[in-house]
Amino acid sequence: MPTLIRAEGLTKYYRRPRRYEGAFGGLRTLITRQYDEVRAVDGVDFTVSDGELVGYLGPNGAGKSTTIKMMTGVLVPTSGLIEVDGTAPWRDREKNAMHIGVVFGQRSQLWWDLPLVDSFTLLGKMYRMSEADYRRRLDGFIDLLDLGPFLDRPVRQLSLGQRMRGDLAAAMLHEPSILYLDEPTIGLDAVARDRMRDFIAEMNRESGTTIVLTTHDLVDVEALCNRVVFIDKGRVLYDGSVVDLKATYAPHRTLVVQLASGFTAARAAELLGPEVPGAVIADEEPTLRIRFEANRISAQEIISAVTSRCPVTDLSIVEPELEDVMRTLYGNRTIAV
Numbered sequence: 471m472p473t474l475i476r477a478e479g480l481t482k483y484y485r486r487p488r489r490y491e492g493a494f495g496g497l498r499t500l501i502t503r504q505y506d507e508v509r510a511v512d513g514v515d516f517t518v519s520d521g522e523l524v525g526y527l528g529p530n531g532a533g534k535s536t537t538i539k540m541m542t543g544v545l546v547p548t549s550g551l552i553e554v555d556g557t558a559p560w561r562d563r564e565k566n567a568m569h570i571g572v573v574f575g576q577r578s579q580l581w582w583d584l585p586l587v588d589s590f591t592l593l594g595k596m597y598r599m600s601e602a603d604y605r606r607r608l609d610g611f612i613d614l615l616d617l618g619p620f621l622d623r624p625v626r627q628l629s630l631g632q633r634m635r636g637d638l639a640a641a642m643l644h645e646p647s648i649l650y651l652d653e654p655t656i657g658l659d660a661v662a663r664d665r666m667r668d669f670i671a672e673m674n675r676e677s678g679t680t681i682v683l684t685t686h687d688l689v690d691v692e693a694l695c696n697r698v699v700f701i702d703k704g705r706v707l708y709d710g711s712v713v714d715l716k717a718t719y720a721p722h723r724t725l726v727v728q729l730a731s732g733f734t735a736a737r738a739a740e741l742l743g744p745e746v747p748g749a750v751i752a753d754e755e756p757t758l759r760i761r762f763e764a765n766r767i768s769a770q771e772i773i774s775a776v777t778s779r780c781p782v783t784d785l786s787i788v789e790p791e792l793e794d795v796m797r798t799l800y801g802n803r804t805i806a807v
């Protein structure tokens with residue numbers, strides 16, 4: 471697939487006025503006019519191919535929104551290259567805007583006081599859509615996102631879930647080839663979140679829309695992203711598949727064994743101890759949990775060691791959570807999930 475987005479050494483530094491504390495601190499701040507440099511994005515390299523759905527992830531303040539703003543043309547990079555469909559987005563914002571859609575979960579691009587449908591009409595005109603295309607696309611979204619019941623209501627009266635559905639339709643109305651989603655599921659209830667995820671997956675699968683998704687919701691990531699780019703302090707820490715990410719940063723699995731009644735986990739642990747190298751065995755009657763490193767011993771070896779020594783009624787293997795991976799990646803710093 472051809473490359474649609476290319477970032478090379480992409481860098482954005484902000485200048486923040488240095489603030490002085492204490493007596494006359496405010497005055498000193500004003501007089502000295504000294505600045506601190508914030509390295510929000512610090513030499514980022516990545517590419518996104520046509521049709522990909524990529525998660526762009528990182529802890530608070532990592533530089534995700536700043537990168538998205540450079541991809542959408544809102545911010546000019548301090549240095550480095552950003553190219554979207556062969557064009558520097560900040561150089562030709564209008565051209566770039568014609569083939570991208572953007573949804574910020576925390577902000578709306580809809581007109582607050584107008585009925586929802588009026589925002590669509592205005593956007594259709596702004597994007598110079600033909601009447602037939604506009605009608606076809608809008609009818610499709612009314613169907614897909616069930617917008618009918620609140621199309622005539624002012625946006626400020628909509629629930630968050632309804633407003634987000636409206637925002638998604640608005641972002642996709644002009645059939646953009648790229649969709650940037652910044653925290654699209656934030657604050658939504660479980661049903662609305664599922665619906666949002668279904669829509670995002672469908673846009674990617676059926677319409678071939680390339681999607682760059684920023685989220686702190688790891689369920690979004692597991693459900694939607696084949697590939698993730700993790701950044702921290704403005705630098706890329708990982709770029710690859712979710713499967714490889716887990717294998718690299720969380721290679722452990724847990725075998726959960728239900729023992730036949732009367733057979734204690736302590737007894738099983740005693741029998742198994744030396745037979746299961748590297749395994750951590752914890753007991754919680756009548757369940758035995760064996761945590762093992764998948765790259766040191768196979769699940770099959772452990773299962774046969776267990777079943778040949780203990781009476782077992784059930785077995786299952788639990789994969790590591792993406793949250794464990796995040797903790798390993800970012801050390802034990804607090805992460806927003």
Ligand SMILES: Nc1ncnc2c1ncn2[C@@H]1O[C@H](COP(=O)(O)OP(=O)(O)OP(=O)(O)O)[C@@H](O)[C@H]1O
Pocket residue numbers: 484485486508509510528529530531532533534535536537
């Ligand atoms: N306009 C600005 N002026 C100065 N510093 C800024 C500005 N915008 C962002 N920053 C700083 O740049 C860094 C990266 O911010 P950014 O918003 O890109 O992070 P983020 O990964 O999107 O964070 P979050 O997950 O909290 O939204 C942070 O240290 C932030 O305080």
